[in-house]
Amino acid sequence: MNLQQSDIEKVAHLARLKIEHEDIDTYASNLSDILNLVAQMDSVDTRDITPMAHPLDLCQRLRSDCVDETDQREAFQSIAPAVENGLYLVPQVIE
Amino acid sequence: MQWEVVIGLEIHAQLATQSKIFSAASTAYGAAPNSQACAVDLGLPGVLPVLNAEAVRMAAKFGLAIGATVAPRSIFARKNYFYPDLPKGYQISQFEHPVVGAGNVEIELEDGTRKIIGVTRAHLEEDAGKSLHEDFHGMTGIDLNRAGTPLLEIVSEPDMRCAKEAVAYMKKIHSLVRYLEICDGNMQEGSFRCDANVSVRIKGEEKLGTRSEIKNLNSFRFVERAINLEVERQIDLLENGASVVQETRLYDSEKHETRSMRSKEEAFDYRYFPDPDLLPLEISDTLLNEIRATLPELPDAKKARFVETYQLSFEEANQLTASRELAAYYEQVVASTGGHAKLCANWIVGTLMGALNKEGLDITTSRIDATALSSLIKRIADNTISGKIAKQVFDALWDGAADADSVIREKGLQQITDDSAIKAIVNDVVSNNPAQLEQYRSGKEKLFGFFVGQVMKATQGKANPAQVNALLKKALSA
Numbered sequence: 001m002n003l004q005q006s007d008i009e010k011v012a013h014l015a016r017l018k019i020e021h022e023d024i025d026t027y028a029s030n031l032s033d034i035l036n037l038v039a040q041m042d043s044v045d046t047r048d049i050t051p052m053a054h055p056l057d058l059c060q061r062l063r064s065d066c067v068d069e070t071d072q073r074e075a076f077q078s079i080a081p082a083v084e085n086g087l088y089l090v091p092q093v094i095e
Numbered sequence: 096m097q098w099e100v101v102i103g104l105e106i107h108a109q110l111a112t113q114s115k116i117f118s119a120a121s122t123a124y125g126a127a128p129n130s131q132a133c134a135v136d137l138g139l140p141g142v143l144p145v146l147n148a149e150a151v152r153m154a155a156k157f158g159l160a161i162g163a164t165v166a167p168r169s170i171f172a173r174k175n176y177f178y179p180d181l182p183k184g185y186q187i188s189q190f191e192h193p194v195v196g197a198g199n200v201e202i203e204l205e206d207g208t209r210k211i212i213g214v215t216r217a218h219l220e221e222d223a224g225k226s227l228h229e230d231f232h233g234m235t236g237i238d239l240n241r242a243g244t245p246l247l248e249i250v251s252e253p254d255m256r257c258a259k260e261a262v263a264y265m266k267k268i269h270s271l272v273r274y275l276e277i278c279d280g281n282m283q284e285g286s287f288r289c290d291a292n293v294s295v296r297i298k299g300e301e302k303l304g305t306r307s308e309i310k311n312l313n314s315f316r317f318v319e320r321a322i323n324l325e326v327e328r329q330i331d332l333l334e335n336g337a338s339v340v341q342e343t344r345l346y347d348s349e350k351h352e353t354r355s356m357r358s359k360e361e362a363f364d365y366r367y368f369p370d371p372d373l374l375p376l377e378i379s380d381t382l383l384n385e386i387r388a389t390l391p392e393l394p395d396a397k398k399a400r401f402v403e404t405y406q407l408s409f410e411e412a413n414q415l416t417a418s419r420e421l422a423a424y425y426e427q428v429v430a431s432t433g434g435h436a437k438l439c440a441n442w443i444v445g446t447l448m449g450a451l452n453k454e455g456l457d458i459t460t461s462r463i464d465a466t467a468l469s470s471l472i473k474r475i476a477d478n479t480i481s482g483k484i485a486k487q488v489f490d491a492l493w494d495g496a497a498d499a500d501s502v503i504r505e506k507g508l509q510q511i512t513d514d515s516a517i518k519a520i521v522n523d524v525v526s527n528n529p530a531q532l533e534q535y536r537s538g539k540e541k542l543f544g545f546f547v548g549q550v551m552k553a554t555q556g557k558a559n560p561a562q563v564n565a566l567l568k569k570a571l572s573a
Binding site: 010014016038053054056058059060061063064065066067068069071072073076077078082084085086087088089090092093 | 148377
């Protein structure tokens with residue numbers, strides 16, 4: 001698989017990563033190499049194999065439905081760049 | 096041109112757990128901003144989500160209630176997108192392997208037709224926080240109390256063909272989740288809301304038209320209006336040679352319009368992948384059987400039983416089983432009146448529901464409890480009061496009187512059933528109205544009603560109507 005410049009731009013945008021234009025070709029070739037490495041597995045017959053969702057062969061442990069968190073707003077908000085009336089403030093979002 | 100409308104709904108039901116789906120913070124509504132957003136909800140580094148057992152049970156309960164397969168193994172996935180009210184940059188949801196598979200529900204329309212609507216799947220996910228767009232010096236305020244609240248997203252097949260069907264389906268699911276006690280159904284608080292996928296196609300066409308998705312509809316009325324508006328808009332576009340763009344739209348109930356939410360044409364690319372923080376969810380047969388044993392009688396079964404046991408019409412049964420609380424109220428009234436199922440249904444569906452609607456109340460906030468209403472119905476059934484007088488007693492109960500007997504006693508409303516007493520009044524009325532008597536006897540039989548009226552007036556409506564009729568007939572023809 002050979003990633004194009006537009007693929008790199010799209011992935012970078014989706015991940016909100018700022019990349020330099022002159023680096024795009026290097027990213028494209030490096031990421032293509034990774035995909036090609038993984039693509040080698042396509043040649044293995046996996047018809048009778050249940051896809052794995054997690055490397056651990058265990059299932060999810062469940063928690064009983066109890067509230068035991070206390071209000072730590074002050075501590076959390078002490079590291080936030082901007083707060084007001086208990087709210088976190090962020091640059092305006094316009095839909 | 097004949098158009099066909101195709102609608103599918105995605106309903107978000109907030110599960111009625113005490114704590115969040117992946118953290119032990121409270122889900123209680125209305126707390127001070129961010130006072131119920133813990134480190135897990137904030138997505139701080141180093142935290143791990145741990146799944147809430149109750150949320151799993153509730154999802155499974157829903158699956159069993161709609162005849163769906165509850166997956167023995169399901170997977171949580173990350174749905175990636177950036178928005179400030181989603182602190183982790185992804186929402187934990189389920190994608191390829193949801194906890195509830197395909198099932199169905201039956202809806203009933205106003206004209207009595209019934210239709211099966213398919214449910215494609217239902218999956219567990221976490222809710223996002225809330226963005227407050229009021230002006231904070233050009234910034235947006237974020238409250239993350241809702242972040243991590245458990246949701247069951249219930250996805251329907253595109254089986255609905257008009258807004259009314261969509262509303263009937265939404266009401267059905269609403270009633271179901273409340274019967275199951277897995278969601279409080281409170282639409283004002285956003286505990287039950289839906290997105291509608293709407294498209295139109297030329298009648299007879301197989302292929303679906305391009306759809307738009309109307310987001311966050313939080314009332315039955317809005318669902319109906321928004322869909323109708325959207326259908327009109329799409330047909331207008333197509334008839335004018337334009338095409339429908341696949342997009343997300345927002346319904347504005349004040350301006351009564353839908354408008355595009357995101358101008359970007361770029362389709363959302365959520366890059367789902369299995370969440371490495373969570374292991375596969377396994378639901379054993381043992382657990383499933385345990386949950387099955389806790390299922391209450393569901394609306395359809397209850398309705399059928401009401402028709403069968405109480406000899407009610409389908410419509411009456413339908414209304415009385417609209418909520419579990421109303422059905423319980425009805426059965427309590429029937430039991431304490433010792434039967435009289437039909438009479439109880441008439442008073443609840445007719446009079447009580449009317450009074451509740453008028454004041455915007457529901458059965459749980461009714462001003463007449465089941466015991467008080469039973470006391471009234473008992474007195475109608477044993478002929479102590481007539482139906483007409485009963486309305487007066489009902490009003491007194493509504494205004495706070497404790498029971499029917501004390502109202503009847505205090506206001507002297509007891510029905511007159513003594514034959515000789517009624518006869519005396521009948522005779523008085525007949526002899527006091529010689530002119531009418533003359534006319535009646537010469538063939539003007541319509542005047543019978545006049546005499547009945549006079550007797551009722553003389554007894555302030557308390558005479559037993561059947562006895563009055565019989566005695567009057569006798570006296571007039573004598």
